[in-house]
Amino acid sequence: MKPFLAVMALTTALVAPELAMAKQVTLTTTLNNYGGDGAYLAFYVTDANGAYKGSLWMAGGKSKYYEHLSDWFRATAGNAAEINGITGASVGAGQSLTVTLDLADALFDAGYELHIDAAVEDMRDSPSEVVIPLTRDGAGQAVRGRRYIETFSYDM
Amino acid sequence: MLRSLHKIPGLVAAALILLLATTGVVLSVLPALETAQAPAVTAPAPTTAELAARVAAAYPGVEQIRRAPSGLITAFYFENDRPGRVVIDPATGEGVREYTPSAFSRWMTNLHRSLFLDDGGRLTAAAGALAMLVLCVSGCLLTVRRVGGWGRLFSRLRGPLAGRLHVEIARIALPGLLLSSLTALVMTAGTFGVLPSDRAAPLFPTEVSETMGAAPGDIAALAAVPLEDLRELTFPYPGDATDVFTLKTVSGTGYLDQGTGAMLVWADHGPWQQLSATVKMLHTGKGAWVLGLVLGLTTLGAPVLAVTGIIIWLSGRRSRPRLPAGVRADRADTIILVGSEGGSTWGFAATLHKGLMVAGHTVHTAALSRFAPERYTSARQVIILASTYGDGAAPSSAQGFADRLAALPAAPAIPLAVLGFGDRQFPDFCGYACEIARLAEEKGWEQLLPLDRVDRQSPQDFARWGRALGQALGRPLELAHQPALAPTHPLTLISRRDYGAQMQAPTSILRFALPSVGLWQRITGRGFPRFAAGDLLGILPEGSAVPRFYSLASASRDGFVEICVKKHTGGLCSGQLIGLAPGDEVRGFIRRNPDFRPAGNRKPVILIGAGTGIGPLAGFARANRKGRDMHLYFGARHPKSDLLYDEELRQWQADGRLASVNTAFSRTADRSYVQDILRKDAVRIADLIDSGAQVLVCGGREMANGVTAAMADILQPKGLTPATLKAEGRYVEDVY
Structure with a gap:
């Protein structure tokens, strides 16, 4: 999948107001061959207490399925404004998704966590399939998801 | 449309x-x-609480239990940090096999x-x-x-x-x-x-007890859900006191406190969600x-x-002939309008169009639905050829004609001739053409010719009408219509049996060899097709392009082609056929007649015929190898002269192919006709009809009318008529 240059909604607090205070971050997610249709993935950030701060990316276009991304859905009540302009296609089994976006410097090494919720039609929902702290040292280190994600890493 | x-x-x-x-x-x-593959639920079926308790005991790391609409119960769990999925036996809560959704x-x-x-x-x-x-x-x-x-x-x-x-x-x-x-x-x-x-799940509860440890088996809200109503039960994250049980049933979604077991939030499915589930x-x-x-x-x-x-669609396209080039409607002296359903009437229109052009007319041919009398400025006659759709309804190319005619202030001042096409065996023969003629008369439209009708695409009927039209127009008109014919095959006579010579009515049973057909012809569908008794053999006599049809007395499995022919005085085709000697050849083709044959059941069959009409009836008897209850009523002139199939009738009675044979002879002392022996046997015929018998009649028009009258009398005490039986397909005629 080609990298996206995310055009992030201004309402999300995560966007850097000026480029000088921002880092270009690339999120790379590779799915395993779980034997199902395309997966919906929600990328979002919480603070150290687990409180939702904002969304980074939504892979999957039909809002009727968002309730299966249950942690994200619980935090946002499925509010479409949270992912306005940062939505792409669902990701097939064994495929990779690469998203590039500008993230505020202040998000790193400040206790924030990146979550990925995953859901596949007729298969088990997997909320918080990946949860990793956002740190400068953690960049480039691949982690494994619980069910569907073979590897995930962020690079800057 | x-x-x-x-x-x-x-x-x-x-x-x-x-x-x-x-x-x-x-x-x-x-x-x-x-x-069929889901483990059976043994009575009494567990509640959702009991099931959850059993599964949680078998799989301490259980995350979710699902029940598919098929009744298949699956559980998802984590064990040593590895996800697992199993099909659950509800009786024990144990997994019976790993659950793998079918890739197929x-x-x-x-x-x-x-x-x-x-x-x-x-x-x-x-x-x-x-x-x-x-x-x-x-x-x-x-x-x-x-x-x-x-x-x-x-x-x-x-x-x-x-x-x-x-x-x-x-x-x-x-x-x-x-x-x-x-x-x-x-x-x-x-x-x-x-x-x-309206399918969004209810909002997550704002407050939970933040205690843990309610056993699923003790939660009242789960005990209240019968197993067949369960969709999904999701367990809280281990160690997260703020999480809850999430319950989805056929009727709604809710959250249960994991410490107290209390229902925190419940929302019924909205009507749209219920509709989409249904x-x-x-x-x-x-x-x-x-x-x-x-x-x-x-x-x-x-x-x-x-x-x-x-x-x-393909056969409809193939049967639509190409019309010869005509002139514009305002320049033609003759307007031909065609009301056709399947396309065969267009063939007749093309023949008429050509015939009129040869006779020196200028002709414009169009669909009846395009009737536009204001444009017929040079016309001296309008000719309508109309078939019928179903029970007297307008065929597709005639839609709207009746309304347009009714809307005219006065009938066109151009004389009209109407020719109907139909099947005499239907109750409403040429119903739509009759309707046109009636409307035209009501409107006061001048008649060029009285309404005439063509039975079953008969080229002879059409030619006869053409001569009358020619007379009315003052120029002789010969219409030799050749319907799109199947390719003909040479048929060689192998034997003939002659009857009726003493009565000056030579009649013969002619038996032809099956034409030999190459494999390639068979594959491309140009071979001699399979046929059954009751189908028609079209014969093209020498010196005529118009075929005559004879009912077949044999089926292809008999290995020969057999017909009965009586010589008509002056008859071109019957004369040629009667004159054939073994080894001689004629050209012929098969036309299907699928409505005239015994129905595909085991009920009795009554065969009624006279003269050469016995042909297909003999064919039915010959094919009756299973000994179905079959009765023949047959009229001839004299037992010594024209009792066709005399030997076979005896043999078929002996081997059970015919249950009974009754004969009537018109030139003996009895002077009886087939309808007379029917009346004599009325009680038995009525009984046979009672047991579901089908009646098949074959012969001349006059005989068929006599038989219908006799059968009407026989059926009347039962409250039945030949027409009601016809509607059920239990009274079929092949009349010529």
Whole structure:
């Protein structure tokens, strides 16, 4: 999948107001061959207490399925404004998704966590399939998801 | 219009419908298979609380329990940080096998709903469903128009096999196809968010007890959910005190406190969500496997409908002849208007058009629906050729004519001739042409010729009418119509048996060898087709392009082609046939006559015929190897002269192919006719009819009328008439 240059909604607090205070971050997610249709993935950030701060990316276009991304859905009540302009296609089994976006410097090494919720039609929902702290040292280190994600890493 | 609404979507979407129907049939079996493979629930069925307790005991790391509409229960769990999924036996809570969703089913589902093309494919499949829906509705209306009303929707059909098969299968498959296509469209609308949605889950509770440890078996809200209502039960994250149990049932979604077991939030499904669940069940058969199988069975009809539909369209196209070039309507002295359904009347129109041109007329030919008298400024006569659709209704190329005629302030000042095309065996022979003639008379439209009728596309009837028309126009007119004929084959006479010489009525049973046909001809469909007794043998006599038809007295499995021929004074074809010696050749072809044969059941059969009419009846008896209860009533002149098949009749009685043979002779002291022996045997005939017997009559028109009258008297005490039996297909005639 080609990298996206995310055009992030201004309402999300995560966007850097000026480029000088921002880092270009690339999120790379590779799915395993779980034997199902395309997966919906929600990328979002919480603070150290687990409180939702904002969304980074939504892979999957039909809002009727968002309730299966249950942690994200619980935090946002499925509010479409949270992912306005940062939505792409669902990701097939064994495929990779690469998203590039500008993230505020202040998000790193400040206790924030990146979550990925995953859901596949007729298969088990997997909320918080990946949860990793956002740190400068953690960049480039691949982690494994619980069910569907073979590897995930962020690079800057 | 209605016909185009059926034809165009049918042709455009045929391949798509073929694919959707085939994959749909395969998918229809899966719910039943899944139900059969689900571990049985033993009575008393556990509640959701009991099931949850059993599963939690067997799998301490359980995350979620699901119950599919098929009854299959699955659990998802983590053990040593590895996810697992198993099929659960509800009696024990133990896994019976690993749960692996079927890759085949997923592949088939994706092919069926999106042709592996994602949203574009889903829209294409939906277009296929829409086409199917339009085809169902237009096809249903067409059939109603053809059979003459909703009440007769299930009446017996006539006509060529492809057409009959198409309607017969459609009548059975219609409800299933209608349901499948409608629900498919609703599901697509839901997928694309066109339908209003009220499916969002309730908001997560704002406050929880933040205690843990309620045993699922003790939670009252779970105990209140019977197993068959459960959809999903999701357990809280281990160690997260703020999380809850999430319960989804057939009626709604709720959150349960993991410490107290209390129901924190509950929301019933909205009406739209319930509708979409019902529609999904109706379409997929998931949770209603019997319905799924029934839908699958009816969907099997769709590929047959697609293929027969295309065959009907192709044969309709082939039979439409090319009209010779005509002149514009305002320059023609003769206007020919054609009301045709299947296209054969256009063939007659083409012959008339050519004949009139040869006779020096300027001719314009058009569909009757394009009737525009204001344009006929040079016309001196209008000729209408009209067939009938169903029970006296206007054929497709005549739509709107009656209204346009009625709307005229006065009848056109150009004299009119109407010729009807139909089948004398139908109750309303040439009904639509009669209707035109009546409307024209009411309007005061001057007649060029009185209404005439052509029976079963008879070229002889047509030629006779042509001579009358020529006389009326003052220029002789010869119309040698050759219907689009099947290719003829040489037939060699192998034997003949002669009767009737003493009565000056030479009659012969002629037996021809089956023409030898090469393999290539057979494959390309140009061989001598298979035939059965009762089908017709068309013979092209030398010196004429117009075939004569004889009822066949044998079937192809008999290995020979047999007909009965009586010499008519001055008859060209019968003269040639009677004059044949073994080894001589004639040219012939088969025309199907599928309505004239014993019905495919085991009920008794009454065969009634006179003279050469015994031909097909003898063929039916000869084929009756299983000894079905078959009775023959046969009229001839004299036992010593023209008792056709005398030897065989004795033999067939002896071996059980004929239960009884009754004969009437008109030139003996008795002077009795076949209707007389029917009346004498009235009690037995009435009994046979009571037990479901079918009557087959073959012979001359006069004899058939006499038989109808006799049968009417015999049936009257039973409250039946030949007409009611005809409507059921239990009284069929082949009359010449």
